[in-house]
Amino acid sequence: DAKTTQPNSMESNEEEPVHLPCNHSTISGTDYIHWYRQLPSQGPEYVIHGLTSNVNNRMASLAIAEDRKSSTLILHRATLRDAAVYYCIPTPLYNNNDMRFGAGTRLTVKP
Amino acid sequence: NAGVTQTPKFQVLKTGQSMTLQCAQDMNHEYMSWYRQDPGMGLRLIHYSVGAGITDQGEVPNGYNVSRSTTEDFPLRLLSAAPSQTSVYFCASSRDRGRNQPQHFGDGTRLSIL
Numbered sequence: 001d002a003k004t005t006q007p008n009s010m011e012s013n014e015e016e017p018v019h020l021p022c023n024h025s026t027i028s029g030t031d032y033i034h035w036y037r038q039l040p041s042q043g044p045e046y047v048i049h050g051l052t053s054n055v056n057n058r059m060a061s062l063a064i065a066e067d068r069k070s071s072t073l074i075l076h077r078a079t080l081r082d083a084a085v086y087y088c089i090p091t092p093l094y095n096n097n098d099m100r101f102g103a104g105t106r107l108t109v110k111p
Numbered sequence: 112n113a114g115v116t117q118t119p120k121f122q123v124l125k126t127g128q129s130m131t132l133q134c135a136q137d138m139n140h141e142y143m144s145w146y147r148q149d150p151g152m153g154l155r156l157i158h159y160s161v162g163a164g165i166t167d168q169g170e171v172p173n174g175y176n177v178s179r180s181t182t183e184d185f186p187l188r189l190l191s192a193a194p195s196q197t198s199v200y201f202c203a204s205s206r207d208r209g210r211n212q213p214q215h216f217g218d219g220t221r222l223s224i225l
Contacts (some may be wrong), residue, residue, distance in 0.1 A: 049211055101155075103151070
């Protein structure tokens with residue numbers, strides 16, 4: 001399993017961009033990089049995923065380093081609702097059961 | 112569209128009691144799974160199912176049983192509850208096991224064993 005390293009916590013101001021880093025230096029060549037977030041008292045919520053290219057969706061952008069050893073989740077304008085724990089999860093292509101949630105990064109958004 | 116529904120939301124049990132945590136999804140997803148989350152830790156996989164009639168063990172299966180008689184339902188059974196099983200339990204589903212389908216999670220069952 002690929003090991004991940006994320007900051008324990010980060011703070012952001014409302015309406016400012018947030019860059020959440022993740023180091024996954026042991027990632028396999030076929031592992032996708034998934035990001036989930038977990039709001040207080042809720043189950044995890046899918047945010048975005050990618051393999052090699054940068055990805056964008058309505059929630060966020062995912063920037064993947066050229067060597068794939070790290071990635072960054074970008075929230076373009078943080079809102080109070082974005083306060084959550086964010087998980088970076090390298091996931092084997094055909095094994096969702098191999099998703100390993102670490103401790104994640106707790107994002108605090110200040111008004 | 113309800114998504115993944117877990118019941119009950121809260122439960123308190125005594126050591127040795129049994130109970131079933133219910134999970135239902137209305138998205139016709141083939142893949143379903145159960146996780147537990149302990150304070151300050153990430154989620155750990157208990158059991159999963161790739162389709163009706165097929166189940167397998169995850170990372171922490173001891174003390175739990177599952178079955179999958181229909182596509183929609185995936186109950187988790189605690190046969191003899193122990194205090195170590197005090198946790199928050201999440202059920203998840205996805206369209207299939209592979210091709211990187213996003214997993215959809217329920218809101219969890221908060222279980223306390225006294």
